[in-house]
Amino acid sequence: MYLATDQERSSTEYPAWSQIRESDWHILAGFWHPVAFSTELEDGPVAATLLDVDLVVYRTSEGVAVAKDLCIHRGSRLSGGWISDDGACIVCPYHGLHYDSSGQCTLIPANEPDSAPPPKTMRLVSYLAAERYGIVWACMKPEPLRPLPEWPHLDEYGPEWLRIQIPKGTWAATASRHCENFNDIAHISWVHMQTFGNRARPVVPDYTLEQTDYGLYMALPYIEVERGFNDDLGEREREVFYRHHLTYPFATDLRVDYYEDDGESFVTSHFFDIGSPVSARTTDIYQVSLTNIPGATVEDYAEYQLVTNSEDIVIVESQRPEEVPLNLAAETHIRADRLSVRYRRDLVEMFGLGSPEMVA
């Protein structure tokens, strides 16, 4: 019914109800994560959850902003509010307090119009926010551990490229399980049998794997089955080349190259995939594609990608334990798993994720 008189406004940044281990939470909070597609902000502020913290994401004339979804006055959810007519502030739906993009309260409508401006201490709990690639990103620590993924061709692309934004999905799986799956080669011949998988080619060659300043680079050929999804030519094999650029911790640029059936035109597609850790076992999936396949359409591409995702999601949601074991002996690894082994080692060795519990 009541909180005690000695209960402070907000005692720690780590949400007490989070199932993410506290030491891991502080590390993950130091990375940039997506909190909305830019297109979602067209009609005003939206709510998001990142690492179990409820956020409001809004756009003012100053750009995008992210704060705790909590008006400091009486705790209403700001995501239910709107942007002021001058475009400068988010307005709380309860008593109309205005906050600018830095989170500073700029107007208390109940005060006399000539009263002093709200004090400097009256501000939202705001976080670092950035907008790039049509995605709004947030970082909950003042100093990000790593920069945003560097995908210049998604910043700027010529007219021969088509950009496809896939509807945001929510997976009941951890962000790392999702990320490993997106970068997993061996499953394609098993899981993607209605899209591009080839059951007759299950062998994984010894692929290129390099550690880079952003994470990992993997490259290898694969022979997909083209199932005539967007044409009437029927089933046929197609030799493609995959290049995976994995930016730690959860963002991948998968580049797929192949020659069209005529053997002449060489086409390229990029599948950008970012998992955003909503909570310990829930992940929002942000995907954008870029392709120069002549005649490609947004509808076909989006449908194809959604079908692909729905092949993956049932598998990934069924993995146990839900958390990725960072003790390598806890699961079995084969040569095809070199990427995921390196990924798990780096999460531990570079960032300190999965460190053993302190015993008091």
Next chain:
Amino acid sequence: MTAPEPGSLLHPVASCADLVPRHVVKARLLGQDLAVWRADDGFINVWADRCIHRGVRLTVAANDGAELVCPYHGWRYSNRSGNCAYMPAHPSDAPPRRLRVPAFRSEERYGLIWSGGSPEAEPPRLPHLEADDTLVLRALPVNVPPDLALQGLHECSYQLGPAAGDAASISCDSAGPFAVAVTARTGSTEEIVVHFVQPVDGGRCVIRPVMRGTPAAGRRLSILRHHARQLEELRARLESSAGSRVTVRGPSTALEPLPRPSTTAASGRAPQLEVSVARKWLTAEGIAAFELAPMSGQLPSFQPGAHVDVHLPNGLVRQYSLTNGPGLTSVYRLGVKLEPDSRGGSRCMHDSVHEGDTLQLSEPHNNFPLRRDAARTVLIAGGIGVTPLLAMAQTLERQELAYELHYFAQSDDHLAFGEVLEPLSTGLVKHLGLSPDQTADEIEKITHDYGAASHLYVCGPGPMIEATRAIAGGSGWPDDAVHFEYFKNESELHDTSTFEVRLARTGRTLMVGAGISLLDSLRDAGVDMPSSCEQGVCGTCMATVLEGQLDHQDVFFNDSERAAGNQMLTCVSRAAGERIVLDL
């Protein structure tokens, strides 16, 4: 009296009728998720519901009658042992032996499947029921803790009475810590239903009623319906009265899987299995066949192409290939040809080993793994060399993968294992009574058109293997498409080139022979080394190196770690020089 720990007992997890062919039942016991399946040979497997690769639930795997196939990357797990038999991403590797899904007890009684982690516990034996005359009623999952369900069963026994009418006198007694028996008497007739309670986890259970005796066919359905209805009412009452009081507690003891079937170190060449000769017969001219059954427990699983080392009564050790197809897991079946110039191995098997005798074996090893992804698979057998190829042919046949088995023999009388060959007829081609030159001509014809993704496996006398390799090579078969196993029972097990390993902490020195991994050598010497992938991927078998040059063969280390030279993976890497010193 204190109640026994639930984890020390066996509990029902399914009814036998649930285990229809080619199906995997999903169950949960004491917080442990289980995949329960019956193989075509009737064996019931109760496994942890988790692929050891990336944790996908095995209750979504396909049961092909002999193996479960995980849907994520297609790993196959064998009936009985739970060993991983095949990894499609690396088809030419034999999976390491210790890769195994944790398994639990599996017993049948009263029409139910019983499981648990205790190696000793038995399913209850109750005075109320007779083992082979019961009617399993409909089971009902209930969202209350087991103790509340047991209490509810006691209190509601009146309602759980007979289908026949209400004149009965009803009594109820506890039938062990997790069962309530309800007895209804009318005159001289008595109806007994024992309600077993399967503890699912802290907040849930399944009530599994079993009735004594077999009712008349005309009454069966009405009895089933009556009890299902009564139990459904009980469920509704239990769940509503428990309501929000139910706090889901974890199980008090975690369910422990059973230990691996063979308890001795799983590597090296010491005998690890004791078997008895269950059957011996002459399967062809000069070829004795043996079926070897375990003295206790299960035989370790094997892959097609595998062999065992047989420790003979006369002290010799000989290797024989297993002819078993994937369905045959209760015995190892071998074929042994009497070699006229035998130094005593085949002579001893033929003359001195009889039905009922005991033999010592190694676990199966596989140096001749079969790929299951080939566009064309050609098996070429010369005489007794057919044994490993029989195992392969049966595996391919079962998975409906095309193959040709070319069996070269002197005559019909020399064809071994006719009963296995019979059902293979589509892929089998017999070549009888050919001279070496004629044989070469035939092999030429078989191999002349090499196509991509074709694989050839040959086993037989040395000269025939040599000839086949030469002919296939001449027809464009690349080396890695031609697989062979020299069939030479009389050979020494390993050659003698070695490097020396000094163990700094214990001061011991060992020699590692060619063909044996450092990991196996350490284990043979009694060093307890952990491992997982045994392919140089996971780093589990790492040792710290104090001295010596290394021949790294793993894919685990990056370049700088490799250059530092202070750590090595003992499963694949070796000394580059003659000696290394390890911090062990």
Next chain:
Amino acid sequence: MIKLYDYLLSVNCYKQRLLLSILDVPYERVDIDFYPGWEHKGAEFRKINPLGHIPVIDDDGYVLWDAHAILVYLASKYDPTGSWYPVSDPRRLGEVASWMLFAEGTTNTASAARLHVSLDYDFDLEACQAGAHRLFRVLDEHLWFQEQQGQEWVASGESPTVADIALFPDVALSEDGGISRLDYPALRRWTERVQRLPGFIDMPGIFPVAKAPA
């Protein structure tokens, strides 16, 4: 030729593809731009179906909507054996009708939960899941008693009916909507029997089963 207004990820469209495949009837897919176009809600499509729902079929000018109604039509017209919609057997026909109505319930609970989770539809997830469990419990008990009487399908008789098709994907994809089938062993056996029917086709999210033993 039959035209099917279709979307690959819709369970109700899949029910039509499944029956057409089993009956081996050729048809032409008209892929509806569900996303990003919301074509099924657009004015053009509402001329075909004012409700703005798919699937819809157009069989030589005969237009019909509502998934379960289309199943009835397709089976009646294109199944020469008359077994998928058994008009000549009033009792079986009654059962089929009853289970088709039941399937409206599973569609509005189990499949709605899946839409909520995977395509961000605005449904009350917990209510959908609880509703699905209530129905699954009834269906599991029904199928268990069917098995006790040597019956394999939802309606009585030797062969499956459109009721099995109407229920199948709602059940088989339930885990997508967070509805576990741990407590419904008879349901799990029945979905595998459907998957073994000749002509069965997959939808993403349905795990393959092994062949029945010879």
